Structures are given as structure tokens and as C-alpha cells.
Amino acid sequence: MDLNSYEELLEKAYEKIPENVKRSSRFEIPKVNLRIESRNTFITNFNKIISTLNRDGRHFLGIFLKTAGTMGEIRGQQLFMKGQYKDQVLNRLIENYTKTYVLCSICKKPDTQIQREGKKSYLKCTACGAREEIREK
Ligand SMILES: [Zn+2]
16 A cells, blocks of 8 residues: 555545534533422423433433432423432433433434333434344443
8 A cells, every 4th residue: 555545545534533523413412401499490491302312201201200319290391300409410310311212322323213122122223223222221
């Protein structure tokens, strides 16, 4: 291999990087907006978050509330949670959910669906075609 084609190769490899970065940075989960009211927490932009995640609200809620260790319910556009929570804590819980139930573990894209088979759940990626069993953390 001569130097020119080596450089060409490097260039080609480099060209691919920004594209991938662009793509993955396009998927951004909105940070929670909180309102604390009589020692309870409302996530006021819950609707926006759940539509970004593109997951069933009840599925998200079941896991989210369990990991937060509290009770709550959807009230209109908002999520009501018993107790006071800091935004960093809730953002981290949402990120964890996203890693397990939304992002493809192969290509890291959010274009996925949850498929159930008996007691097992799979994350099917419509972008790269991967299908991985979901392992609850
Ligand atoms: Zn994928």
C-alpha cells in the first residue's frame, strides 16, 4: 500500500466519524422540568420525555417508579410522584431506562421496539436489525 492510498483510507475513516456523532447526538432526552408541591414532585414535561423515548407510558412508569422507589401517576401532561426528588436523580433514572429499553446495544440508535416472547423481552432494532434480549438491571 502506498502512502497516498493510506491517507485516502484515513480520510475515509475520518469522514465516517462526524456522521455517527451527529446521528447519536440527535437523540437527546429532554431533561426533567420539576415542580415541587406539598412535598411531591411533578415532572411537568413528562409528555415530551415519553414521546422522545417513543415507549409506552405504562411500561416506562412501571420501571421508573420502581427504581425511584415511590408511587405516582400520569396527570395530564405531567407525571406526579410522591416525595421530593432532585432533577439529577430523575435524569439518571431516565438515562438508565433509555440504555436498557430504548437504545440498540449494537448501533446505539433509538429506533427500536420491545418484543415479548413468553417471559422474555427483546429489543428489536429497526435501524441495524439487531435483536437482543433485554436484561433488566
Ligand atoms: Zn441497531
